[in-house]
Amino acid sequence: MNRACLTHSLSAVVSTEKAGAPFSPGEKASEFQRGLTAARTFGALCVLLLLCLLTACSSESSKPAEEAKPEVKGPELIAARSAFQKSYVAARGWNQDAKPYRIESIVTTDGKGHDGKWAVWRSSFASAAQRSAKSYTWSGSAADGAPARGINPGTEDSYSATNSSTQIWDVAFLKIDSDQALDTAQKHGGDKILEQGSDTPVTFICDFNHNTNELVWHVIYGASRETSKLTVAVNASTGEFIRVEK
Numbered sequence: 001m002n003r004a005c006l007t008h009s010l011s012a013v014v015s016t017e018k019a020g021a022p023f024s025p026g027e028k029a030s031e032f033q034r035g036l037t038a039a040r041t042f043g044a045l046c047v048l049l050l051l052c053l054l055t056a057c058s059s060e061s062s063k064p065a066e067e068a069k070p071e072v073k074g075p076e077l078i079a080a081r082s083a084f085q086k087s088y089v090a091a092r093g094w095n096q097d098a099k100p101y102r103i104e105s106i107v108t109t110d111g112k113g114h115d116g117k118w119a120v121w122r123s124s125f126a127s128a129a130q131r132s133a134k135s136y137t138w139s140g141s142a143a144d145g146a147p148a149r150g151i152n153p154g155t156e157d158s159y160s161a162t163n164s165s166t167q168i169w170d171v172a173f174l175k176i177d178s179d180q181a182l183d184t185a186q187k188h189g190g191d192k193i194l195e196q197g198s199d200t201p202v203t204f205i206c207d208f209n210h211n212t213n214e215l216v217w218h219v220i221y222g223a224s225r226e227t228s229k230l231t232v233a234v235n236a237s238t239g240e241f242i243r244v245e246k
Contacts, residue, residue, distance in 0.1 A: 075110035075119040076140025076149075080178035080204060083121035087136035088171065090151045094134055095127035099168035103206040105178070107223050108143040113202035114194065116179025120146060126159040126168050133159040133166065169208040173215040176239040178204045184241050185219035185232035193221045193230050200229060206236055216242065 084103050091098040105113060106120035119141035126133040135154035139147040159166065182190070182202060193200060205218040205225075215236040222228030225246075233242035 073142060073149075075108075075142045077111050077115075077117040077119050078121075078140065079117050080105070080121055080206065081174065083138040084123050084174070086138050086151055087121070087123035088125075090136045090153065091123070091125040091134065094125070094153075095130055095132070097129050098125040098127050098134075100125050100171065100174075101133075101166045101168045101207065103174075103204070105204045106137070107201055107203060108141045108146050110141050110143050110146075112199070113182075113204070116177065116182040116202075116204070118204075119143070122154075124166075126166060128159070128161055128168070131159050133157045164210055165207075167208040167210045169215055173208075173237050174206070176217065176234065176236045178206075178217065180239055181217035181219050181234040181236065184234045184239055185221075188232050188241055188244060189230050190219065190221060190232060197229070214242075218245065 080103050084100070088098075088100065091100075100123055102122075102124040104122050104124075105118040106122055107113075108119050110119035111117065120137060120139045122135055122137045124133065124135040134156045137147050137152040137154065139149050139152060141147065141149070161168075181204065185202075186194075190202070194202075200221055201223050203220045203223060205220065207216060207218075208214075209216050217234040217236045218225070219232045219234060220228045221230040225231060228246055231245040233245050234240070235242055
């Protein structure tokens, strides 16, 4: 509106001069004053508008940026030897003479073990010098209630070398991984079990048989030995089939 007023005033001055109608000095001064006032008002409005725009931009830029949601990691499924090596490093930090006596898979909702891999593995070790035992659980699980990702140490317990169920063994015996043991077990009845029940989990336990002096993979078609549909023993050093245990 002010800009229109200024334009109208200036146009009036120009038109009057073109028409040759003379202005008195007082009229010219009054007309000029009105035009000057209109110009100043228009300029003030422009400045005010610019300030409003700058304030809006400043307010917009001062808003905190939305925090990016953390990426949800999927499960890391690996075979037994890889998880065991990670746990073995931790066990040697616990006791330099620590030796393993068992490796076992832990069932989670992340997988079924049909490829010989799980997201959680527990490795148990013993120190003959300290007469103590300790387990370490490696986890790459994303399942609810699963151990935290990485190595999770267990509580220290007593150890007796005369206990046949906790016979320690040298890591050099472990040459066959869980997925390789599964391949052997599949050829001795395991394939039929999975054909009949695709939801059947395949779990694994590795321990030492002091009677035959060999390290053994127990490939278990079920969540535990007690409820398994089939358990196949495989030599953990050679990969050879030993026997059907159940």
